[in-house]
Amino acid sequence: MSRVRVALATALVGMAALTACSSSSDKPDPASDGGKPVSSPAPKPITKDLSQAHLTQALLGNGEVLPGYTLHGDKSTTEGEYCNATDDDSTPKGWVRGSDVDYEYNGSTVNMAFLHICLFDTAEDAHSAYAAWKGDETSKQQKPIKPVGDENTLVINPGASDDSVYGYVRSGKVNIRVKIEGATGGDPSGAQAMLSATLKRLQQLQDGKPATITAADEQAGARQ
Numbered sequence: 001m002s003r004v005r006v007a008l009a010t011a012l013v014g015m016a017a018l019t020a021c022s023s024s025s026d027k028p029d030p031a032s033d034g035g036k037p038v039s040s041p042a043p044k045p046i047t048k049d050l051s052q053a054h055l056t057q058a059l060l061g062n063g064e065v066l067p068g069y070t071l072h073g074d075k076s077t078t079e080g081e082y083c084n085a086t087d088d089d090s091t092p093k094g095w096v097r098g099s100d101v102d103y104e105y106n107g108s109t110v111n112m113a114f115l116h117i118c119l120f121d122t123a124e125d126a127h128s129a130y131a132a133w134k135g136d137e138t139s140k141q142q143k144p145i146k147p148v149g150d151e152n153t154l155v156i157n158p159g160a161s162d163d164s165v166y167g168y169v170r171s172g173k174v175n176i177r178v179k180i181e182g183a184t185g186g187d188p189s190g191a192q193a194m195l196s197a198t199l200k201r202l203q204q205l206q207d208g209k210p211a212t213i214t215a216a217d218e219q220a221g222a223r224q
Contacts, residue, residue: 046171046174046203048206050119055098059115060201065215070103077097078099078100078117088132093129112181113179113181114178115177115178117174117198120174130168135158141155150171150172151168151170155168162182165190166178178194194215194218
């Protein structure tokens with residue numbers, strides 16, 4: 001009788017081992033994803049009351065912006081009226097603070113790029129300012145290939161300009177604006193990379209981390 005019990009116990013242990021092996025081999029490791037690179041998660045909305053220093057750090061510097069562009073002067077503190085529509089010199093409702101920077105292209109001021117970050121009290125205030133920023137030239141507006149933030153718009157050749165791209169993003173209570181005048185031939189990928197990189201830098205700072213994402217990082221990710 002004891003031999004029967006031993007044999008039965010041995011058989012049960014063997015079946016359990018086989019079941020465990022089968023389960024582990026049938027389910028692929030989610031971290032490996034078949035060897036494919038795992039893309040970084042989309043930035044969470046900006047909801048914190050970021051400081052002036054945070055906004056300035058989020059601005060792309062030399063070596064962080066698109067190839068060929070370098071800082072034209074220093075990063076600046078933005079006055080309220082520059083967070084409103086171009087033809088409106090009033091401070092928009094709910095505006096808190098902002099930062100901006102200009103870029104030369106290959107050492108020239110003929111074709112420049114511009115980056116603004118504006119923080120508001122609420123997401124609703126940011127939305128109103130975002131709508132004023134992007135304007136109403138709907139025939140020239142298009143969505144980025146990869147969505148950026150809560151609201152995003154690219155405007156190709158706005159107004160009477162040629163070969164220029166403007167980009168606008170709202171994430172939570174922060175608005176980001178990029179203007180690339182000429183040099184791109186109307187290619188919106190550079191503006192999108194700058195918008196995405198700036199937003200991810202803001203997210204890093206919101207999470208208490210240093211701002212390390214670059215426009216080149218985002219361009220490379222968009223090509224994958």
